[in-house]
Amino acid sequence: MNNHLLFDFTVDKAAKTVFITREFDAELDLVWDAFTKAEILDQWGAPAPMRCQTKYMNFEVGGRRFYAMIGPDGQERWSVQEFTSITPKTNFKMYNAFADKDQNRELPGSEWDYNFSEQNGITTVSITIFNESFERMEKLLEGFRIGFTMTLTNLENLLVTLSQK
Amino acid sequence: MKQDIFQAISDPTRRAILALIATQALTPNAMAHQFDMSRQAVSKHIKVLHECELIKPEQLGREIYYHFNARKMQEFDNWLAQFRKTWETQFNQLDQVLLTMKKNKK
Numbered sequence: 001m002n003n004h005l006l007f008d009f010t011v012d013k014a015a016k017t018v019f020i021t022r023e024f025d026a027e028l029d030l031v032w033d034a035f036t037k038a039e040i041l042d043q044w045g046a047p048a049p050m051r052c053q054t055k056y057m058n059f060e061v062g063g064r065r066f067y068a069m070i071g072p073d074g075q076e077r078w079s080v081q082e083f084t085s086i087t088p089k090t091n092f093k094m095y096n097a098f099a100d101k102d103q104n105r106e107l108p109g110s111e112w113d114y115n116f117s118e119q120n121g122i123t124t125v126s127i128t129i130f131n132e133s134f135e136r137m138e139k140l141l142e143g144f145r146i147g148f149t150m151t152l153t154n155l156e157n158l159l160v161t162l163s164q165k
Numbered sequence: 166m167k168q169d170i171f172q173a174i175s176d177p178t179r180r181a182i183l184a185l186i187a188t189q190a191l192t193p194n195a196m197a198h199q200f201d202m203s204r205q206a207v208s209k210h211i212k213v214l215h216e217c218e219l220i221k222p223e224q225l226g227r228e229i230y231y232h233f234n235a236r237k238m239q240e241f242d243n244w245l246a247q248f249r250k251t252w253e254t255q256f257n258q259l260d261q262v263l264l265t266m267k268k269n270k271k
Contacts, residue, residue, distance in 0.1 A: 005260075007253060007256065009249040009252060009253075011245050014174055014175050014180065015175070016175060018248075020252055022252075022256050024256075024259065024260065024263055025260070025263070026263040026264075026266070026267060030263055030266050030267065030270075031263065033266075034259060034262060034263060034266070040262060040266070043258070043262045044255055044258035044259040044261075044262045045255065046255070047251045047252075047254035047255050047258070048254065048258065
């Protein structure tokens with residue numbers, strides 16, 4: 001499904017930077033909302049079987065999103081995103097860092113730069129992630145790895161549920 | 166203390182050392198000569214590369230030869246492939262969310 005949509009993932013190890021580009025079969029307004037509104041982010045922002053829960057989100061420059069990735073075993077991993085620049089429906093930048101449940105950040109974090117553009121009803125999102133350290137990226141994956149083997153089964157379940165709506 | 170592999174390969178000299186020993190194991194003296202660096206400077210780089218297991222020492226007689234550890238680099242690549250996979254999963258989820266949003270909008 002959606003095999004015609006571009007997905008590009010490259011890593012410049014030396015520059016400690018990850019580049020991700022993905023096309024979506026939807027207009028820019030919807031895709032922008034899906035990346036910038038908490039209630040929509042929570043529906044897709046963690047790879048199944050993990051889920052993501054936003055405690056609060058102030059999408060404005062200097063504002064923050066405080067959220068948790070929750071594993072199938074109920075284990076929570078908190079992060080704070082701080083929005084550093086917003087150009088509506090074009091670009092936003094944020095600084096992402098792991099945190100404890102009281103919002104104390106573990107620095108250094110990583111810098112994220114999102115770009116959005118639409119052509120013929122297809123919206124392209126380009127993400128650049130700059131990491132201070134590889135250890136940090138490794139940690140990011142550790143969080144994801146919980147129940148990773150279950151991912152495909154859960155994704156199938158999700159698709160069934162969604163298609164029944 | 167385990168060394169950060171990203172830090173290890175972000176240095177141009179260390180990348181050059183890796184490229185060099187990927188084809189042939191070398192002693193620290195040979196590396197110093199090759200790069201026109203002091204033994205101390207080479208030792209520092211070797212320490213970093215060794216600590217993150219990108220190179221392996223081998224004692225041959227009185228000399229220590231350093232080899233490129235291709236397996237470690239492979240592990241690193243495998244790890245990145247998994248990272249890519251998590252993104253793929255999330256984006257497939259987002260496709261479904263967008264589909265629902267489109268339906269609801271109509």
